[in-house]
Amino acid sequence: MTDDTATARPPRPQRGDELELHIESLAFGGAGVARWGDEEHGWVVFVRDALPGDTVRCAVTKRKRHYGEARLLEVVTPSPDRVPAKADHPGAPWQVMPYEKQIEIKAAQVEDALRRLGHLDGFEMLPIVPAVEQWRYRNKLEFSFGTDRETGELICGFHAPGSWEDIVHVEDCLLQSERGNAARRAVLEWARAHRYSAYDRRTQIGALRNLVIREGRRTGQLQVRLVVSDGVEIEAGSLHAAVAADSLLLTEIDTVGETTAGGTTSLLAGEPTIGEEVCGLSFRLSGQAFFQTNTEMAEKLYGVAADVAGLQGWERVYDLFCGIGTIGLSLASRSGEVWGLEIVEDAIADAIGNAKANDISNARFFAGDVRLALRELVEKAGRPDVVVVDPPRAGLSQKVVRRVLEASPKRIVYVSCNPTTLAPNAAQMVEEGYVLKTVQPVDMFPQTPHIECVAVLERGA
Known part of the structure; x- marks a missing residue:
C-alpha cells in the first residue's frame, strides 16, 4: 500500500507532468510557492522564476513526499507586480519585480x-x-566557460538554472560595470583567437574553466583571474595586451568539479593585488581574498x-x-x-x-x-x-x-x-x-x- 492510498490522497504528479498553478508566495531563495490539489490534500510545489500572483504552466522536475519542484514553461497570467526583464541572463532572477x-x-x-x-x-x-x-553594482563576478551546442564556439557566461553543464552566454552583464564587461569580452575574443577550448566535466578534457573579474570601485583598478585545468599553458603576453588588467592572474585547478577556489595561482602580469577603499580605509585584494562584492x-x-x-x-x-x-x-x-x-x-x-x-x-x-x-x-x-x-x-x-x-x-x-x-x-x-x-x-x-x-x-x- 502506497503512502498516497493510505492517506486517501489523489496520486501526485510525476516527474515530467505539466501543471497549471497559481503562485501564492515566494520561498527563501526565490522560488514561487504554489499548491497543487485541494486544501486538504494539497501538495506544495516550488516553481523557479515565478512570482506571487502569477498563474503559470510548469513541468515537475522533482517529486518528494511533502513537496515538489517544477520548471517554469509559460506565464499564463502575469502577476500585477511583474515587470519586463532588463538582463538577458540568469544572474538577476528577481529583475522581473519592482525594486520596492x-x-x-x-x-x-x-x-x-x-x-x-x-x-x-x-x-x-x-x-x-x-x-x-540597483544595477552594475558588483565589484566581482565569476563566469564559466562553455561550448555552444549548435556552433561549437567557445562561450562565457553563467550556468543555466539547475544545470551544472549548460552555460548561458552573456554579452552584457548588467550586474557588472561597462569596464568589467569589456574585460570579459576581451578575454573571450583572445581565447577564441588562440583556439582554447572549454573544460568539459563529463570528459574531463579542455583548458578554460572560469573567468573571475574584480574591480576596485574606488580605485579604478582591474584584476582578471583566468582559471584553467592543471598544466595548461597560457600566452601571457598576448592575454595581457588584450585585457590590459592591473593584476592578471592564472589559477590552475586539478579537480573534476567546478571551483574558483584553491589550486595554484601565479602572476602573469601587473601586480598580485589591487586596491579598494571602504570606510575611509585602504585594502589590498589578492586573487582569492574574500571581499564583499x-x-x-x-x-x-x-x-x-x-x-x-x-x-x-x-x-x-x-x-x-x-x-x-x-x-x-x-x-x-x-x-x-x-x-x-x-x-x-x-x-x-x-x-x-x-x-x-x-x-x-x-x-x-x-x-x-x-x-x-x-x-x-x-x-x-x-x-x-x-x-x-x-x-x-x-x-x-x-x-x-x-x-x-x-x-x-x-x-x-x-x-x-x-x-x-x-x-x-x-x-x-x-x-x-x-x-x-x-x-x-x-x-x-x-x-x-x-x-x-x-x-x-x-x-x-
Missing part, C-alpha cells in the same frame, strides 16, 4: 526566518537599508555593524571569520583593541598588511579554525567585550556557537548572509541567556533573492 517589492519581500523573509525557524520574538526589526545602485553597500553594512556594536573606545573586540580584516579594521578606531581570527592563512596575511597600510596599531590577526582556536585566543588576549561574527552561508556550527558563548562577551554582532542559518544560531544563543535586541536587513544584491542582515544579541542580566 524586492526589498519588501526580503525584509519579510528575514523576520519570518527568525520567528518561524528560530522561534524568536521580542526583537526590534529595523527597516531594510536599500541598495545605492558590493563596495558601496559594504560600507553601509559595516557602518550598521559599527553603530550597533555600541563601542565607546575601550572595548576588546573579537572579529571572527575576519577575512582580510575589513570589519575589524573599520571598528579599530572605536575600540581599545581588535583581535581577528580566520582559517585562511593568505587572508590573515592580507589583514596584517591592511592594518599596516592604514597605520592601525591596535588590531592583531591570527590564522586558525574558530572552532579550535577561540579558546586559545581567549587565554592569550582575555575575554572579549564584543564579538563580531561574519560566517559563510552555512552559518555557525553548534560547537562554534558554544565556543562564542564560553567567551561570554557582553554583546554579539552577527553579520549574516543567510537568515535561515542565522535563526537557529541566534536561538541557541538565546537559550543560553542572550537576548536578541535588533535585526537590520541590508540589501547588498538587488535583482537577486540574497539578503544580508546584522543582528545584535546582548548577554542577559
